[in-house]
Amino acid sequence: MSTTVTPGGPVRRFAGLLHRRPYLRLAALLSAPLLWLVVAYLGSLAALFAAAFWTTDDFTGEVVKQFNLGNFQELWNQSVYRTITLRSVGVAAAVTVIDTAVAFPMAFYMAKIASPRAQRWLVIAVLTPLWASYLVKAYAWRIMFSGSGVLSWILDPFGIHGPGYGLPATIVTLAYLWLPYMILPIYAGLERLPNSLLDAAGDLGARTFRTFRTVIWPVAVPAVIAGSIFTFSLSLGDYITVKIVGGKSQLIGNVVYDNIGAADNLPFAAAVATIPVVIMVIYLVAVRRTGALDNL
Amino acid sequence: MRFTGARGRTARGSMRFVPKAKSFTRLACAAAVVLAAAGCGGGSGGAKAQAVPHLPVQQEIGASEGRLNLVIWAGYAEDGSTDKHVDWVHAFQRKTGCKVNAKVADTSDSMYALMKTGQYDGVSASGDSSLRLIYGGLVAPVNTNLLKNYRDIPSYLKNQPYNSIKGQMYGAPHGYGANYLTYRTDKIQNTPASWSIVWDKGSAAADHVVAYDSPIYIADAALYLKAHRPDLKITDVYELSQKQFDAAVDLLKQQRPNVNQYWSNYLDEVEAFKAGDNYAGTAWQVTANLAKTEKAPIGTTIPSEGATGWSDTWMIAAHAEHPNCMYKWMNWIESPKVQAAVAQWFGEAPANPKACKYAAKGFCTQFRVGDVDFYKRLAFWKTPVADCGDSRGTSCVDYSKWTELWTQIKG
Numbered sequence: 001m002s003t004t005v006t007p008g009g010p011v012r013r014f015a016g017l018l019h020r021r022p023y024l025r026l027a028a029l030l031s032a033p034l035l036w037l038v039v040a041y042l043g044s045l046a047a048l049f050a051a052a053f054w055t056t057d058d059f060t061g062e063v064v065k066q067f068n069l070g071n072f073q074e075l076w077n078q079s080v081y082r083t084i085t086l087r088s089v090g091v092a093a094a095v096t097v098i099d100t101a102v103a104f105p106m107a108f109y110m111a112k113i114a115s116p117r118a119q120r121w122l123v124i125a126v127l128t129p130l131w132a133s134y135l136v137k138a139y140a141w142r143i144m145f146s147g148s149g150v151l152s153w154i155l156d157p158f159g160i161h162g163p164g165y166g167l168p169a170t171i172v173t174l175a176y177l178w179l180p181y182m183i184l185p186i187y188a189g190l191e192r193l194p195n196s197l198l199d200a201a202g203d204l205g206a207r208t209f210r211t212f213r214t215v216i217w218p219v220a221v222p223a224v225i226a227g228s229i230f231t232f233s234l235s236l237g238d239y240i241t242v243k244i245v246g247g248k249s250q251l252i253g254n255v256v257y258d259n260i261g262a263a264d265n266l267p268f269a270a271a272v273a274t275i276p277v278v279i280m281v282i283y284l285v286a287v288r289r290t291g292a293l294d295n296l
Numbered sequence: 297m298r299f300t301g302a303r304g305r306t307a308r309g310s311m312r313f314v315p316k317a318k319s320f321t322r323l324a325c326a327a328a329v330v331l332a333a334a335g336c337g338g339g340s341g342g343a344k345a346q347a348v349p350h351l352p353v354q355q356e357i358g359a360s361e362g363r364l365n366l367v368i369w370a371g372y373a374e375d376g377s378t379d380k381h382v383d384w385v386h387a388f389q390r391k392t393g394c395k396v397n398a399k400v401a402d403t404s405d406s407m408y409a410l411m412k413t414g415q416y417d418g419v420s421a422s423g424d425s426s427l428r429l430i431y432g433g434l435v436a437p438v439n440t441n442l443l444k445n446y447r448d449i450p451s452y453l454k455n456q457p458y459n460s461i462k463g464q465m466y467g468a469p470h471g472y473g474a475n476y477l478t479y480r481t482d483k484i485q486n487t488p489a490s491w492s493i494v495w496d497k498g499s500a501a502a503d504h505v506v507a508y509d510s511p512i513y514i515a516d517a518a519l520y521l522k523a524h525r526p527d528l529k530i531t532d533v534y535e536l537s538q539k540q541f542d543a544a545v546d547l548l549k550q551q552r553p554n555v556n557q558y559w560s561n562y563l564d565e566v567e568a569f570k571a572g573d574n575y576a577g578t579a580w581q582v583t584a585n586l587a588k589t590e591k592a593p594i595g596t597t598i599p600s601e602g603a604t605g606w607s608d609t610w611m612i613a614a615h616a617e618h619p620n621c622m623y624k625w626m627n628w629i630e631s632p633k634v635q636a637a638v639a640q641w642f643g644e645a646p647a648n649p650k651a652c653k654y655a656a657k658g659f660c661t662q663f664r665v666g667d668v669d670f671y672k673r674l675a676f677w678k679t680p681v682a683d684c685g686d687s688r689g690t691s692c693v694d695y696s697k698w699t700e701l702w703t704q705i706k707g
Binding site: 056080083142143146147148165243247255259265 | 507552555556557558560564567568570571572573696699702703704706707
């Protein structure tokens with residue numbers, strides 16, 4: 001066919017413009033996600049920080065938008081908030097340690113020992129619990145920890161009482177919930193470790209432990225840290241699991257929640273919410289140098 | 297007995313007692329107006345009445361406007377969509393021609409916010425949101441002469457601090473319930489005569505006490521102290537001076553080792569009682585009944601000190617678009633048959649004792665309907681404000697302090 005292409009149709013002209021100006025193309029592509037990142041994501045964080053310096057009027061309950069450090073002074077002066085912060089960090093650290101200990105052998109088996117077929121099934125098995133609702137899993141643990149639950153049933157014949165609801169139950173439940181987030185980065189990290197290195201270590205006479213210490217671990221550390229960022233930060237902000245299996249314990253998240261729901265004191269809730277943010281920033285800065293962030 | 301109420305109640309049960317800080321602020325505003333008025337006009341007696349907006353009272357129920365928009369607690373306006381046998385809305389629509397559009401609210405806060413939009417004709421307000429609705433000018437006084445069933449409502453539900461101002465009713469009483477002392481009968485053989493079972497260190501329930509996870513629970517401590525520490529001179533457990541409040545907080549801190557968990561979702565509490573993790577604590581009748589239907593050995597009692605409780609009222613919006621339909625609804629919901637249906641679905645005492653004729657056998661006995669002495673032993677929830685409501689002036693501890701200390705009590 002000999003149809004003549006009419007130059008200068010609006011669509012065509014626009015396409016030409018985009019072709020001639022790559023910057024325009026880039027801007028059009030990136031403006032939406034950037035807008036999201038800057039306005040919705042960083043913007044809300046900034047709003048959070050700003051709100052932390054405001055107060056509520058005792059009399060009217062309205063937020064008073066006037067800079068003052070009262071909320072932070074309150075956080076510092078009341079020992080209860082220090083206790084809660086330390087408790088939350090302790091729980092997050094314990095969850096991370098448990099997850100690392102459980103996930104490492106699992107990930108190593110998946111990456112190095114299992115057949116490719118088994119490997120695929122194992123990855124699916126690790127991911128499957130993520131399809132179930134968080135609440136369903138937390139309540140399942142609640143039932144297991146209850147006085148008539150399966151844990152008591154197992155432990156009672158030995159004369160041991162189950163831990164019941166409390167911090168240990170919270171740590172176990174959180175460790176269960178976040179385990180896939182630890183396994184997957186370690187698995188990915190170990191997969192990149194060439195098998196030849198392990199063979200070489202063996203050929204040079206290194207025993208299992210030495211191979212682990214000098215060959216596997218150094219390669220896996222960034223991956224472990226990458227996983228720990230997930231487990232640590234997810235545990236630090238959690239307030240639902242501790243409500244369900246935590247008995248009478250409360251963590252930072254509960255204080256934030258109570259200040260929004262019960263006390264209607266948004267500025268103070270914002271001030272409390274900055275604690276985990278600060279802790280995570282310190283943590284991230286510390287691990288940045290290990291190269292772990294490249295593994296995320 | 298049917299306790300299908302559980303399902304209907306879920307949304308509310310879990311959220312219901314999310315403390316209502318806003319009511320504090322509203323009342324504080326109202327208090328401010330009172331003070332200002334007192335300062336200008338002198339004589340605080342008349343000043344309080346001035347703080348309440350003057351709104352006209354409807355004189356007659358006219359023709360149906362064809363629509364009715366309600367803000368309700370879950371389970372208060374069932375149209376058969378939850379359970380096809382539970383339906384008192386369709387009959388109302390057929391009878392009055394008012395098409396009901398019910399919006400379920402989770403908390404008193406959201407109820408207040410929804411009423412503020414001005415799109416609704418009425419609301420089933422709890423004791424801790426009703427006053428701020430009145431002071432905020434969002435609900436109008438109710439002409440009780442237009443309420444057919446009002447004369448059947450026992451006098452102890454009329455002109456109460458949570459539903460009226462100076463003898464002017466602001467709604468139609470709906471129903472009420474207590475926070476019972478609930479206990480495992482296999483762990484605690486004798487019916488506890490005192491709340492000491494949850495407060496004392498060496499009690500039979502030590503380490504297995506369940507306490508309500510809300511600042512309003514401080515009132516339960518005050519209730520105990522009211523009976524056992526006469527030197528504190530506690531008169532109203534929601535109007536505490538600093539000294540009384542501190543004593544209640546101390547009692548709660550001392551109780552902490554006893555507590556095995558704090559509950560906020562009543563279904564969690566059912567499960568914990570059933571599993572035997574909890575031996576004693578506060579619960580609603582519906583919680584105890586649910587645990588019983590699952591064969592848990594559970595008993596409920598109101599000990600010598602009394603108990604805290606809650607009471608709901610149907611109120612009409614100040615600028616209701618369909619006021620006639622709202623009055624028709626208040627008449628409908630307070631009629632004996634409907635009261636029986638709602639109370640049984642929800643698990644509460646109906647305001648109208650005539651409902652007992654239509655309720656399942658034993659229902660009204662269990663919920664102590666018409667029992668004035670029982671009612672008087674309940675301290676119905678209201679939001680603590682700085683204004684003590686008596687000669688102490690504005691020296692009482694307000695709700696923002698209650699919430700702050702609640703975090704510290706939990707540690």
